[in-house]
Amino acid sequence: MAEFPVSVTVNGQARRGTVEARKTLADWLRDDCNLTGTHLGCEHGVCGACTVIMDGVAVRSCLVFAVQADGSEVTTIEGLAAEDGTLHPVQDAFQKCHGLQCGFCTPGFIVSVASFLEEHPNPDDTEIREGLSGNICRCTGYQGILQAVKMAAETMQSA
């Protein structure tokens, strides 16, 4: 199979490589960029664990081929915290509100919520639940996650 060159800015850093067309962005990030924070659960667009931000919007990286991402800017969970290690407000809120347990789904939730709050800075409960509906968590029962979204929204608004 032919390989295609891809060039993607990942977390501010230019990454280049060649890929088979059928390789997903998620696999490319994990295998070729060694950014294993992006998790793969279902690999067919249901669980949301692989969510990344591509050209400013949250997408499921298992439903984008790496060749389609050529020329784009991608932010993964590794790119959210500040360089000095200060957590992103959403990461901080998930920690404080027990918004995670085993942690497998957490990168997808955090990336999704960070993007969701950019567009809905002051969401009500219904909006939050809809915003979270594309991510599945099997441990927490979601209540801690809901609290975390509210806390993060407050922190980000007062910042």
Next chain:
Amino acid sequence: MLLACPPVKPAPFEYHAPERLDEAAQLLAEHADEAKILAGGQSLIPMLALRLTSFPHLVDLGRVADLRGVEQANGSVRVKAMTTQAAIEKDASVGAAVPLLAKAIPLIGHFQIRNRGTVGGSIAHADPASELPAVALALDASIEVTGKGGTRTVAAADFFEGTWTTAMAEDEILSAVSFPTWSGTTGFGVEELARRHGDFAIAGVVAGVELDGSSVKRAAIALFGMDSTPVRASSAEAAVTGTSGAAADLEAAGQAAVAELDPPTDIHGSSAYRKKVGAVLVARALTQALEEARRG
């Protein structure tokens, strides 16, 4: 132990990324039934990943700049095929001109899906449980399909032929969809039953009404998830037209809408359950539409 080169899920394919629509049409003509269009990929890529399907060639329309954007003219909104659902959701002028789009699109998948999923892709995919085909059908949208010989227009009523099957030939590309704008005193409603927000609809209804004083002058109703294609409920439209839209009228319209349907049975609901739900959803969608119309 980790494999040095982990397996990938989809079967191999040749990838084509044309930058112009005519190039894409040419590629499709060359590869005929061996090629599939890749639009937003939110339905196709899962099917490839699960190996429910495979194609020797994928033609990605993502680099065709001319397939993105919205034009409003001559009483309709023309949405180019690769415009994302999220772009329409965020475009207040489209929502004002075609309120059914604004009401139906938030029910498609989740926001992450709508950021990639396209209007044309959803309609070309023709999943019987999806929202946009029903909107197109209810509003008598015109669907433009382009082949290497040029572009032709297909009425939504003639477009959907079966599950994932449309009136498009193998070498044609859905290039745009025109949704008519309703004038007058109008209102619109969308109702859907799903296991959780964004899941496939067990049953759903889109409806529009136009009022003349206090009576219903025009109604448009389409159901989805109830058959192998979206279904236009002409008998329900006739039942409610000319009435004042009282609760009994809406209930009668709901019954009329499902009377001749034989919906599928699956793990989420039996055929009989879908019929009951469908009738209720028709009445609710009409209620929503009438309330909006009466508010003016």
